[in-house]
Amino acid sequence: MTSIAATIDRSPTGLAGRQAGLARSTLTVARRALLRYLRTPQLIVLATIQMSLFFLIYRYMFGGAIHVAGMAYVDFLVPGFIATGVLFSGIGTATAMAEDLEQGFIDRLRSLPIPRSSVLAARAIADTAIFAWSTAFTAAIAYAVGFRLHGSAVDGLAAFGLVVAFGFAFEWVFITLGLFAGNAQAAQGMGMIVFPFAFISSAYVPVDSMPSWLQLFAEHQPLTYMVDAVRALTLGPHADALLGHPASYFVVRALLWALAIIAVALPVAVAKYRRG
Amino acid sequence: MTATIEAHGLKKRFGKTTALDGLDLVAESGQVVAVLGPNGAGKTTFVRAVATLLRPDEGTLRVAGHDVRKDPEAVRRVIGLAGQFAAVEPAMTGRENLEMVARLFGQDRRAAKTSAAAVLEQLGLVEAGDRLARTYSGGMRRRLDLGASLVGAPRLLLLDEPTTGLDPRSRLELWDAIRTLVDAGTDVLLTTQYLDEADQLASQIVIIDHGRAVATGTPTDLKRRIGGNVVEIHVRHGEDLANVAELLGRLDHGAAQIDEPTRRVSVRVDAGGDGLMTALRSVQDARVEIEDIALRQPNLDEVFLALTGPPAQGDHTTAPHAA
Numbered sequence: 001m002t003s004i005a006a007t008i009d010r011s012p013t014g015l016a017g018r019q020a021g022l023a024r025s026t027l028t029v030a031r032r033a034l035l036r037y038l039r040t041p042q043l044i045v046l047a048t049i050q051m052s053l054f055f056l057i058y059r060y061m062f063g064g065a066i067h068v069a070g071m072a073y074v075d076f077l078v079p080g081f082i083a084t085g086v087l088f089s090g091i092g093t094a095t096a097m098a099e100d101l102e103q104g105f106i107d108r109l110r111s112l113p114i115p116r117s118s119v120l121a122a123r124a125i126a127d128t129a130i131f132a133w134s135t136a137f138t139a140a141i142a143y144a145v146g147f148r149l150h151g152s153a154v155d156g157l158a159a160f161g162l163v164v165a166f167g168f169a170f171e172w173v174f175i176t177l178g179l180f181a182g183n184a185q186a187a188q189g190m191g192m193i194v195f196p197f198a199f200i201s202s203a204y205v206p207v208d209s210m211p212s213w214l215q216l217f218a219e220h221q222p223l224t225y226m227v228d229a230v231r232a233l234t235l236g237p238h239a240d241a242l243l244g245h246p247a248s249y250f251v252v253r254a255l256l257w258a259l260a261i262i263a264v265a266l267p268v269a270v271a272k273y274r275r276g
Numbered sequence: 277m278t279a280t281i282e283a284h285g286l287k288k289r290f291g292k293t294t295a296l297d298g299l300d301l302v303a304e305s306g307q308v309v310a311v312l313g314p315n316g317a318g319k320t321t322f323v324r325a326v327a328t329l330l331r332p333d334e335g336t337l338r339v340a341g342h343d344v345r346k347d348p349e350a351v352r353r354v355i356g357l358a359g360q361f362a363a364v365e366p367a368m369t370g371r372e373n374l375e376m377v378a379r380l381f382g383q384d385r386r387a388a389k390t391s392a393a394a395v396l397e398q399l400g401l402v403e404a405g406d407r408l409a410r411t412y413s414g415g416m417r418r419r420l421d422l423g424a425s426l427v428g429a430p431r432l433l434l435l436d437e438p439t440t441g442l443d444p445r446s447r448l449e450l451w452d453a454i455r456t457l458v459d460a461g462t463d464v465l466l467t468t469q470y471l472d473e474a475d476q477l478a479s480q481i482v483i484i485d486h487g488r489a490v491a492t493g494t495p496t497d498l499k500r501r502i503g504g505n506v507v508e509i510h511v512r513h514g515e516d517l518a519n520v521a522e523l524l525g526r527l528d529h530g531a532a533q534i535d536e537p538t539r540r541v542s543v544r545v546d547a548g549g550d551g552l553m554t555a556l557r558s559v560q561d562a563r564v565e566i567e568d569i570a571l572r573q574p575n576l577d578e579v580f581l582a583l584t585g586p587p588a589q590g591d592h593t594t595a596p597h598a599a
Contacts, residue, residue, distance in 0.1 A: 019353070019382045028379045032365050039367040039408070104363035108424065111327045111434075112380045113352040 022121075025114035029122035030129075033096070037130050047092075047134065052141055055081055058204060059145055066205055071238050075150070078142040079159070079230035080203030082135055083223060086167045087198050089134065090174035091191030093127045097178025098187035120269055124171040131167045135160065150236030155247075159233035162254060166226050169258035172265035179272045203227050206242075222257040229254040277305045278341040280432050280463045281326060285335035287487075288321055295321040296332065297487030303480065308454075308464040310478035312471065312580070318487040319467035320360075323436045326465060327357045340431050353381075356425030360437045364420050366410035370401050373409055373420060374427050381428035388427075395423040399453055415446025419453060426457070433457065435466040439473060451476060471577050483583055491583050498579050506578065507555045508542040510568040517541060523558045527551055533578075539567075544574065 020028070037043060058081065063073040100106050109119050139147075139160070149156045174191075181187035200214050201207075201223040207215055218224055232239045232247035239247065281303040288296040295318045303309040311319045324330045326339055328348040336343070342350040364373050371392050378388035396405045399419045404412060409420060418438065425433055435454070439447040454477060458464055468474055474481050475495045483491040483498070491498060507527070511520055517539065521532040524543040532543040545551025552571045559566060 019349075020380050025380055028376055032368065032376060035372075036365060036367040104359045105365070107324075107327075107329055107359055108357060108363040108377075109380075110329055111352060111355060111357040112377070112428075113349055113382070114380050 020114050022115045022118055025118035026122045026125065029109065029114075029119055030126040033123060033126035034129065037126075048137065051085070051134070051138060055138065055141060056145070062204070066209075068206060068242070070241055071235065072146065074142070074146045075148065075235060075238070076206075076231070076242075077204065078139075078147040079234055080201070080227045081142075082138055082163055083166070083227045083230055084198040084201075084203045085135060085138060086131070086163065086170050086226075087194035087223070089127070089131045089167070090170050091188065091194060093123065093171055093174040094178035094181060094187040094191055095184050096127070097123060097175055098181045099184045101179065102183045116274055117270060120175055120273055123175055124168060127171055128164060128168045132164045135163055135167075149234050150238055151233055152236075155233040155236070158251075159230045162226070162229055162233070162251065166254065166258050169261040169265075172262055172269055176265050176269040176272060179269060197221060197223050201227060202231075222254075222261065225250055225253045225257055279303060279338075280305045280307070280340055281309070281465060282338045283322075283326075283335065284337075286322070286325065286332045286337060287334040288318075288325065288330065288332050295487055296325070296335075298335070299484065299488050301482055301489055301492075303463065303465060305463055306461075307479045308458050308466065308477050309480045309482060310474035311465065311467045311482050311484055312469070312474045313467075313484040314469065317484045319484060320436055321487075322484070323357075323434050323465065323467055326351075326432075327355060327434050328352055353428075354431040355434055356428055356430035356432070357434045358418075358421045358425040358436070358438060360440055364409045364417060364424060367408060369406050369408055370396060370412070370420050370423070371405045374423055377424045378427040383427075391427045391429075395426050398426070398456065399423050400449075413446070415442055415449060418442060418446065418450060422450070422453060426462075431463060433462050433464045435464060437467055437469065439468075439470065447473075471575070471580060475575075483580065485583075491579075499574050501579070504544055504546050504574075505551065505571050506542050506574050507545050507551050508540055508570045508572060509555065509559060509566055510538070510540050510570075512539075512565040512567050514539055516564045519562065520559060520564055523562060524555055526558075527554060542578075544578070545571075 058077055059074055063077070066073055068076045106119070177190050177193075178187050181190050196217075200210070200218045201221060202218065203223065207218045207224065210218055228243055229247070229250035232243055232245075232250050235242065243250065279302050281301060283299055283301040286296045286299040287294070297318075299318065299322060301309075301311075301322075311322060313319050321330070325332050325337055325344065328344050328351050331345060338344070339351045340354050342354075344351055364370075365376075368376070374392035374395050375388045378391040379385075383391060392405075396402050399422065401416065401419060401423065404416060409417065412420065422435070422438070425435075438454070439450055442450065451473070454464065454466075458477075464477075466473075466477060479494060481491075481493065481495055481498060482489050491501070493501070507524065509520055509524065511517060514536070517534050517536065520541045521534050524532040524541055527543055527545055532541050534541050543555075545555070549571070552569070556569055559569075
């Protein structure tokens, strides 16, 4: 039986002098999150079925009742649905973060000689990648039930990119939530905060159909800008009539919101992580 | 060789609770130091401070010569942490888990593979190495967790209550694994509530209570500090326990301990054979039927009770990120 000490090279050119840099640490930790996702089929299947079910319910059941001038409801709905996916998948991030804290995984990572920021960056990157994948899948289902791009293909790709960017920004909010929650149940509970943002927005219904006191919130919250930016890019000529501003108006504001969210949430997350 | 751990006057508060209250501890290299104490004594807080997971409020703490406040990175390079909760990724194989940690220690792909293979062999996990960790038994997970703390070839291994919740056989296997590591030259700091674990593994025991060190010494030293021996009587009928306890109590001013499940009564006596003779005689005179009578050294249980008294107030949660 060989001893560890004999096998592992302790010389300065061996492991003792080296240290995992930011890039390697981040990728190594991110890989673990991705593997966990890929190798837990229940997670994937459940999430997919749930998402598809809700989408089809909105599309077919509410689609008949909600009337949006000048377009098919499915075309109106899909950008909204995809955008709110940012929030709902975020709850998963918060929960995963809290679980890692609870189960000692974060302890191990913090006791290792890796840069502090790599752990959070890894979470953000891995979960954004997973989110991008499920967004693409949702778009595919949307296509199957009648959604069509009315703008150019480039605009469509830009819309996708925007959604992913927004997802990355919100990751930091949910990472912070998870760090403060400390355990899975609390994280799920705190996750309920997404509901007002998801529903009191332009995602599922036109804002002017809401009572005036809700309109105030809906009109100015970040998700509405995001949804409308995606709509502007996917609806082409229909968009101007519906939204009243050109695409650039919404895209710029959506990106500003994303930057503001990162600017606030990222430092808070890092500070909380360091403090422990 | 610099001492592996040097702690002086460590203090740490969490809100109103004082977890460490002026803890002093020195662990020389080549030792297994067991920190023994009840729940809330400050053991986990101390290990977390050594692992640089939290900063002490006051006092100094050096690990292998590096100050935990001034140079935590250097400390992290030489330690390996294995906690109460086995922090392995269930959706990765044992090998993948170990390779991941090795990479995080800065090893390149090839070195990581070698380290992982060596650790798997060291810990008897070679067959299970390519199965997902979620298929492992509790004992195997703990061993894998131990393995993850080893791939970096640490100078100091930190084991926080390593056998909590394990079945007896897994405990023994883990103890063997720890002994092998010690033989190969790794220093160990281990916390435990289990007195037999400290007795079995440690070359130095530090008993802590309410955040400070109450007693330090080898297992033999500590047992000798109480002085004297213990007479232990194993009665045949449970009803006689109280009676025998009363009789034996007269030998040591009324301090006989009863263990109902094993039907034993024990009492401390002065060194020498007189205590044994007196006990036997009084039991005979009372016509109590006994299975067995013995004269032995005090065990760590008795040392502990004598030195610390009742457990600390306020049971801290056992979640790793709390105190």
